[in-house]
Amino acid sequence: MARIGIIGSEGRMGQAIAAVLATGEHSCSGGVGRGENPGDLADASDALVDFSSPPALKDNLHAAIGAGVPILVGTTGLDDSHHAALDSAAQAVPVLQTGNTSLGVTLLSALVHEAAARLGAEWDIEVLEMHHRMKVDAPSGTARLLGEAAADARGIVLSEHTESGRDGHTGERARGAIGFAALRGGTVAGEHSVIFAGQQERLTLSHTAEDRSIFARGAVQGAAWLIGKPPGRYAMKDVLGLE
Incomplete structure (x- = not known):
């Protein structure tokens, strides 16, 4: 059973992920909302999922690096500077960034x-x-x-x-x-x-x-899949074993 931490827990996706974790094979290690420090959550988790906001991304990546845990980023609206930060973080921990976790x-x-x-x-x-x-x-x-x-x-x-x-x-x-x-x-x-x-x-x-839960289930599956992987950039196609 993996412990999944939710960054952006007060949002629609954060709540949907918490609901999936409440009834699935993995557990929720906690969540942080807007303006909260994700550091302690990262320390208590085997993997993080981030559905917060672009301005928070770099701090969330730093938390994952500090705890040495993988992170799945589903936040949209990212620009080139955010992708550069993702590339940098991927040198230290597994990073899966996607516009859709379905x-x-x-x-x-x-x-x-x-x-x-x-x-x-x-x-x-x-x-x-x-x-x-x-x-x-x-x-x-x-x-x-x-x-x-x-x-x-x-x-x-x-x-x-x-x-x-x-x-x-x-x-x-x-x-x-x-x-x-x-x-x-x-x-x-x-x-x-x-x-x-x-x-x-x-x-x-x-x-x-048909329901937001499909994205939540995919996010949980993707985050759990990242655990134990070497540092690097990953995509949802890797979770399904697609070329």
Whole structure:
């Protein structure tokens, strides 16, 4: 039984993870909320899960390094400086950072990569996502994860080939671009579709989250999987043994 510590325990994901741990094979070693020091929690845990906020990331990584425990980071809205901090921390402890902890989305990402690799640039790629009205970032971390999978398969840099927020007279679609559209409303846990639009045909790969607990279960599985691994950067695809 692994002891999992929750950073961001007062949030929706933190509460969902605590509920999964309360009934599963692993236990909750405690939680910290906004502005609280994660150091003591790290010392009492076999692994940490972080669903807090980007400004808190570096302190959370330092806590994991100080305690010598792995950390799964599910916080979205990260920038280049955060990824640099993740790379640095991964030299000392196992670090798994992901925009989505769902096992279904992890497999979807692999399928998107496969489709993008096999279909030529004449197939346009659009990523469509919808979330609840309270979500504050767009596109979602999951949408970016799927876009990155497509970009990686085509050997391009996503940030240099992104089209989003179309409005007004935008001109024709750029060849090879990856488009993003974000919808917000209600209590939608998460819906994502990747559309490959070719000549007279379309391929759509999609995933629907019916409840936040799927992300919590994936986060717990991922954190437990990290225990005993050597330092390094990991992804959810590693948890499933995907290439």
